Amino acid sequence: DQQVKQNSPSLSVQEGRISILNCDYTNSMFDYFLWYKKYPAEGPTFLISISSIKDKNEDGRFTVFLNKSAKHLSLHIVPSQPGDSAVYFCAASASGTASKLTFGTGTRLQVTL
Amino acid sequence: DTGVSQDPRHKITKRGQNVTFRCDPISEHNRLYWYRQTLGQGPEFLTYFQNEAQLEKSRLLSDRFSAERPKGSFSTLEIQRTEQGDSAMYLCASSLPGVGEAFFGQGTRLTVV
Numbered sequence: 069d070q071q072v073k074q075n076s077p078s079l080s081v082q083e084g085r086i087s088i089l090n091c092d093y094t095n096s097m098f099d100y101f102l103w104y105k106k107y108p109a110e111g112p113t114f115l116i117s118i119s120s121i122k123d124k125n126e127d128g129r130f131t132v133f134l135n136k137s138a139k140h141l142s143l144h145i146v147p148s149q150p151g152d153s154a155v156y157f158c159a160a161s162a163s164g165t166a167s168k169l170t171f172g173t174g175t176r177l178q179v180t181l
Numbered sequence: 182d183t184g185v186s187q188d189p190r191h192k193i194t195k196r197g198q199n200v201t202f203r204c205d206p207i208s209e210h211n212r213l214y215w216y217r218q219t220l221g222q223g224p225e226f227l228t229y230f231q232n233e234a235q236l237e238k239s240r241l242l243s244d245r246f247s248a249e250r251p252k253g254s255f256s257t258l259e260i261q262r263t264e265q266g267d268s269a270m271y272l273c274a275s276s277l278p279g280v281g282e283a284f285f286g287q288g289t290r291l292t293v294v
Contacts, residue, residue: 072223100281102281102282104285109290110287110288111185111272111288112224112272112285114282114283114284117281117282157223157224161281167212167236168214168226168229168237169224169226170226171224173221173222174222174223
């Protein structure tokens with residue numbers, strides 16, 4: 069039972085354009101959501117998070133939007149840069165903290181020149 | 182570097198052998214987590230500690246797996262009688278309690294032949 073779903077396995081975007089990565093969840097108990105970026109042979113790196121009491125959180129080029137009624141969140145990267153090419157994982161927690169994260173299967177983003 | 186450190190980075194073992202991995206968390210973090218990631222999947226939660234207490238274990242953690250954090254600092258994950266299905270990346274993460282993000286190490290890649 070995949071409680072966190074990333075339905076797009078891959079995404080290709082031109083440098084300078086917006087990248088939009090999507091994530092859906094099914095567990096209504098999830099109240100905290102995170103995005104991680106992962107390069108090959110490295111562990112995931114935390115990018116940005118959002119609590120269920122908010123619908124938007126912004127940090128530099130990264131913005132996460134949360135639509136609780138649709139159980140959907142998205143990560144926007146503007147402008148996209150070649151160094152953003154990586155696998156992006158959406159994760160969710162039911163405790164408002166980092167304990168016991170449930171991850172999606174990831175979306176591979178490629179930013180082309 | 183004061184990030185999460187895992188050792189070894191790679192381990193190849195024969196089926197039936199025992200293996201042990203070590204994780205050193207960020208020094209002020211009293212929560213420590215173990216995850217497992219297989220190809221094409223996101224990390225899956227295995228277990229977590231607050232200080233030396235193991236607070237939760239996933240059903241993925243069979244009898245052959247045991248994790249310890251004896252002094253509330255580093256942790257070890259042991260797999261007994263390894264099977265080919267144990268081949269995966271084992272990730273350790275740490276966080277402060279009540280904080281959203283967990284910081285991951287680079288992982289230990291286990292190959293069982």
